[in-house]
Amino acid sequence: MTTPKKRQLKCPHCKKPVLKEGNAFFPFCSEQCQLIDLGQWLDGGYTVPSTDSPPSPEDSPEDN
Ligand SMILES: [Zn+2]
Structure with missing residues (x-):
């Protein structure tokens, strides 16, 4: 081996x-x-339920 x-x-x-x-x-x-990897994590990979700010129905204007 x-x-x-x-x-x-x-x-x-x-x-x-x-x-x-x-x-x-x-x-x-x-x-x-x-x-980039951390960004993906925070962006959608790992969603932590937050009681502070409700999810906005608007799409992100920063579409790059
Ligand atoms: Zn690399």
């Missing part, structure tokens, strides 16, 4: 190879991927 010591990790977003050492954005490859 071959057990490589160095495991090749990949960015969860763009699937590019990521190094853990010295990577401030681990497990992402870059700040951009980290922000």
